[in-house]
Amino acid sequence: MSYTEVPELPEVETIARGLANAVAGKTIGSVTVTMRKIAVAPEGEVFEQALAGETIAGVGRRGKYVLFQLASGRRLAVHLRMTGRLIVQPVGYSEPYPYTHVRLAFSDGSSLCFADVRQFGRMRLLAADDPWDADGGVEPLSEGFTSEAFLSMLDGRRTPIKTFLLDQTRIAGVGNIYACEALWEAGIRPSRPSHKISRPARRRLHGAIRNVLNRSIEARGTSVDDYVDAEGLKGGFQNQLAVYGRLGEPCSRCGKPIVRTVIGQRGTWWCRGCQK
DNA sequence: CTGAGATCCTGGGGGC
DNA sequence: TGCCCCCAGGATCTCA
Known part of the structure; x- marks a missing residue:
């Protein structure tokens, strides 16, 4: 069984960096939208018209969103959800990438396709x-995400720690893969009520979140199957996963088989032997 | 506050 | 080999 990679913070960071190299400075000539619900414009505006003529000043990331900074001061926020892709096509590609719903044609003849098999992604x-700031969660790799801040975030919260880590209004960018991996690294049972976790364990988890995200960014994210980023490169973090998708395999720390349970309607991989 | 369940989608895995 | 069924999963919304 294979598990489709879903872009989380490290994958989005990798994609944004690639796009910054590939499309920053380009001017959008025309925009084609073939699936209306994907492209959201400000109230009273038409997406294609509003975007045409804009120059891309830079590309960054906020949480799981790719953020295109436009020269006019506007921003284009893209959420890839499950299967969204941002594909740069060099000059000469007449056919859009498969499942393209929005295509930005640049004045130099190259283009950027937003493709999405499952149609869950959005370009806004x-x-x-607009004061939009994703869902408001703290960036886990920013200076604001201190150990002390994280410790107090868990106070009084009865929700399972795994569910808490996925809450984008608290911490931005952590998804299923890295929640599972960070909890394994910290040795914490995913179902543990957040407020019951000891101070030392909270500190371990704080460090583990940052460590796992940083290591994955270094590896250019997690890839499954033939996925490649905007520069045509595969990520490598799938080779470093300790628990995610490894049902039945021995835990590299204690040897017990990895199990899969459901927490908050999400598949959760963990080790009964060393996650308490 | 918290959780459960539904919704949106489709490819592909599993069962037969 | 072929076909049908059903599930995964992030965010959001309703309901309890």
Whole structure:
């Protein structure tokens, strides 16, 4: 069984860095939208018209969103959800990438396709004065995500720690893979009520979240099957996964078989032997 | 606050 | 080999 990679913070970071190299400075000539629900424009505007003529000043990331900073001061926020892809096509590609729903044609003849088999992803154009800030969670690799801040975030929260880690209004960018991996690294049972976790264990988890995300970014994210990023490169973190998708395999720390349970309606991989 | 369940989608895995 | 069924999964919404 294979598990489709879903872009989380490290994957989105990798994609954004690739796009920054590939499309920053380009000017959008025309925009084609073939699936209306994917492309969201500010109130009273038409997506294609609003975007045409814009120049891409830079590309970054906020949580799991790819953020295109436009020269006018507007932003284009893209969420890839499950199967969304941002594919750069060099000059000469007449056919859009398969499952393309939105295509930005640049004035130099190259283009950017937003493709998405399952149609869950969205491209949202934000007005210059829109205070949009993703879902508001703290960036786990920022200076603001201190150990002390994380420790107190868990106070009084009865929700399972795994569910807490996936809450984008608390911490931005952590998804199923890295929640599982960080909990394994910290030796914490995913179903543990957040407020019952000891201070030392909270500190371990804080470090584990950052460590796992940083290591994955270094490896250019987690790839499964033939996935490649905007530069045509595969990620490598799938080779470092300790528990995610490894049902039945021996835990590299204690040897007990990895199990899969469901927590908060999400598949959760962990080790009964060393996650308490 | 918290959780359960439904919804949106489709490819592909599993069962027969 | 072929076909049908059903599930995964992030975010969001309703309901309890």
